[in-house]
Amino acid sequence: MKPENLAELSDQDLLQKIKKMKNNKIIDAVIIGFTIGIVVYSAVKNGFGFFTFFPLILTYIIVRNSKNNKILETEIQKELNSRNVK
Template sequence: MKQKELTDLTNEELLQEAGKIKSGKIMDAAILGFLIGIAVYSAVKNGFGLLTFIPLIYVPIAAKNKLRHKEVEKLVKERGLR
């Protein structure tokens, strides 16, 4: 299923997306923290290796999520929903 463009969402759907932002930010932070923990442990235990660079794989995903969150907040503000 393909996601709709944010501008095509109804006001109710946009408010639902805005409600998901807080939990999305927490999940991104938790996943990134977990991956950094694995990288540090791996670097200390085995030296630099494949597991050391795993957080770099998730950074673009988190950045994309952050941009989407900003777009949703901008649209909510433009439409005067909050």
């Protein structure tokens, strides 16, 4: 979502987006922990191989996406602050 689109949204919509993004952070953290657990278990059980590192690809995608979400969250927070909405 681009910042000019944020200006078109209502205060309630922006607050819902912030809440949804905070929930997504928790879900992302759980998935990252789960995939790292899979990598450790797989490395201990079967040694290193393609399927040992495959979950790390998913982890990389989630981390990269969370960086984009953090930028978007900052923009939404700036918009809310400009509207004096807490």
